Amino acid sequence: MTSRNTALIVFFVFYFGVLNLTNVRSEQSPDSAKMMTSLVKPGIFRHVMCRNELYPRSNIARYPVPDEFVFWSVPFADYSPPSYTAPHIGGQIWADPPLPSESFNPKWNHNNGQVNRQSFHGNYEIVGGCFPLNPMGRTGIRGRGLLGRWGPNHAADPIVTRWKRDEKDQKIQHPKTGKNILQMVAIQRSDNKLWAIPGGMVDPGENVSVTLKREFTEEALNFTDKSNMVEKFFQNGVHVYSGYVDDFRNTDNAWMETSALNFHDEDGTEVGRLELMAGDDATNVRWTDLDGQQLKLHANHADIVRDVVIKRNAHW
Template sequence: MKSSELSLLPLLCLLLTLEKTLISGQMMSSLVKPGIFRHLMCRNNMYPRSSVLRYPVSDDQVFWSEPYSDYCPPVYTSPHIGGQVWADPPLPSDTFRPQWNQLDGQVNRKSFHGAYKLKDGLPLNPIGRTGLSGRGSLGRWGPNHAADPIVTRWKRNDQGAIVTNPTTGKNILQMVAIQRSDNKLWAIPGGMVDPGENVSVTLKREFTEEALNFTDKANMVEQFFKEGGVQVYQGYVDDFRNTDNAWMETTALNFHDEDGSKVGQLELMAGDDATSVRWTDVDSDLKLHANHADIVREVVIRRNAHW
């Protein structure tokens, strides 16, 4: 090999590393942002639990920067939202004046993707058009913040040894997944962050309510969650409830039971809004609600597990 070729090796290695990082999904947090990410779940379908059909939006018409003169989305806010203490009042309003892009009292109206724009007094989805205006079934105008605890353990055989995939040779990861009652899809057992609530409190509460169904078990997992999780994602969620004026964002942390002696031993029981709950093998065939599979893949990369 020539000396000139040798001198290029470090650069080639760097480029390959960067390419691998991008392809692996490790840069998802930076990719899911306005002008790049095109949501899929919240376009071109019937809005859940309604007879409202979204206005058609193609991939080329998602971004607000792209002209779409014929765009005329229906306006819909679910009837059950009205009068709920956890929901915003209707807009426009003479008495309700939200403080957009900032902390509005105890309600966090900031987006993880920076300042969002307003049109006719309403916040615009930072990713782009969804084919529906209004709030749909979401409680807040603008960002609706959630927290998602990705609780994992290694898959083990009857002898307690970690199971590896024969093809990749990597350990197989398992996660706690719930089956949502609204769309029957499997998902991370997360939930909405209450006004003024610390995300860590939301994570523990939602996991206990969704996957254990017994509040007295909260003490059993208190220490597990107190040890801290690893943040793997913070940003927009491609949720089927999103609209042009209201959307989901989440903070996702991985809580890993390395030896399976903590939450890995607890009996799971579906509660709250879950139909079922289980330990699920994690691999590339995993199908989850919204873009939860992409978030879980971040955990796989960090744990160097099978995918």
């Protein structure tokens, strides 16, 4: 059997695995089948970091979830995960109250203009009368963990890029592929020390476009820039990805989703020349070469960034 045939078999096994999960939800959400198949995009679907052995910033061990038991459509009679919500979440203005609650009755799968409880992947199931169910599958832990919202927690990720240039301001090509090398502004997260897109959470009632600019200036420039140049630059984003993020904080009842847009400085005369400075939530910040053989990023950020590289016909 050729490697090409093997790859096709693996793809279709995954493809129909996703469709099987979708069919389980079809009675509740007729549109979910179409939405979920958007995950059948090479490299984007990940559900690995959210099954790490120990939940971050705790001594709570996740219940082991083998690959073959990730999807809810697969029976897992012995599945008995612990429940955990970080103690510091309680009472925070940006967080939901505990569930179940007589006074807290959110409109699941809706956006009320303040808190967006819609998922990019269609309607998610509500179990036990009040608990939203992670549409991607089991994570080995219930509750909210470190996340503020039950259900989807929406973030925005600005992928700010420029071409790598030499001292003569000429684009640098990679010696193996002959393609121009693309660079991205990356921050080193303070929580897990991994490099990542400088994004953040969408505030209640906030437009995603506002979040993108705010998070970049706070995380990578360490100030909120009101100049015309920065304002104009962040008006020209190219949509890259909207959907689930394989975040180490995800649980069975709370998970991360993001909207990622690419903001490209073609000639390097805009943000490409601004001095980078790490914000409060970042340990470091830098222009990072986008190279598929060496790039290691938080969650599935590398897969999202890869789409930008393809769109720009750059080296990977």
